[in-house]
Amino acid sequence: MAQTIVFKLGLTMTDIRLQSLREIARFFGICSCLTSTALWIVSLFLNPYGTNGRTAGSYVIVALMVGFAGIGAYLSWAARPVGMDVVFIFSFVPIGFYTLLTPSFFKFIGVANLLFLGAALLLHAAASIEKRHRRRSA
């Protein structure tokens, strides 16, 4: 029955699998960006470890990171893996990596960055599979 519907819509099982893969990647990409945004805001305004050593430059850096997270969320939603790669590099090197090594729950910023990279890789994979499938169909 399902297969009949699929064929009637002109879709193949590969298309459905690719679509699912993209949806999963978009979901994780957006979630990771929202997580890192929330953590960055907490680190600046609701930091349970105190504000010792916070400088004016910290606000600039956090604003940049939140900006990257926003761009990353948009690129995830638009399923643009190349742009997501660029955003990941700017977010993770070195700041996301640095947070990953700290003994605080802010290490989840780094984890979220890696999740974002995972989402980008899934989108790359989906694009690659689709390309191969089309080549085979042709």
Add this chain to the structure above:
Amino acid sequence: MLATRRAVDEAFFFRVDTVAATYRTFLAPDRARADGAGGLSRITPDHGWSRDDPPGDDGADGLIRDRPLDGKRQIVATPGRPVVSVQPYLPPVCDCDTCGGYWTVSIKTLDPLLYELTNTTANASWSAYEDSGGCQWSAPLSGTCWGANPSPLNTHWFISSCQKFPSSSYLNLDLTVVGNYYNWDFGNPSQATYVTQTARISLATGIGVSIDWSHYESGEYSSLAFGWFSQNGTNNCF
């Protein structure tokens, strides 16, 4: 200002310059002596009384307008003239330099988020002044070391040593502050990161203020941190 004094054999006039803080003694001419006190109108203008301090223009009262003296010269009368001398009335001589200033040098360790992890600061202020005891020099020197404990990302920086080397003498000072720090809870807890910072301020006669600083980090992921130098201060001694 003019003042007169009467003597039995000789009459003298004193001219006091309250601006230059000097007075001059003039031997009055015979006629003035014969008349007693000798009014100002009777004083014969005394041209050429001084070799060292040539007179200026004549005033309306007939006296010579002299240039202000610098307070250090003694003017001898021209030979053949009556004894005339100028004695400076000097306030206490102030040979001390009166000046002051302050300077602060600060070295910070910043992480990639620009959170401050350590701070080594050298503070120096100085002043030269004169009081009843003569020339005085005051130069309080201090240094501080600070480590984020905890930092906003919950890393802990400890001060292993904070050494201060102050020295000061009149119009000279030197202050060096050396701070050593370590951290072990970033990354692998069994490995530490070390930071050594040096801040130096010196003031030397004729040279002025010079500063020096250094920042070294070593150990685990030390390349993620970096040193940041800042300074401010003023000095009007040199």
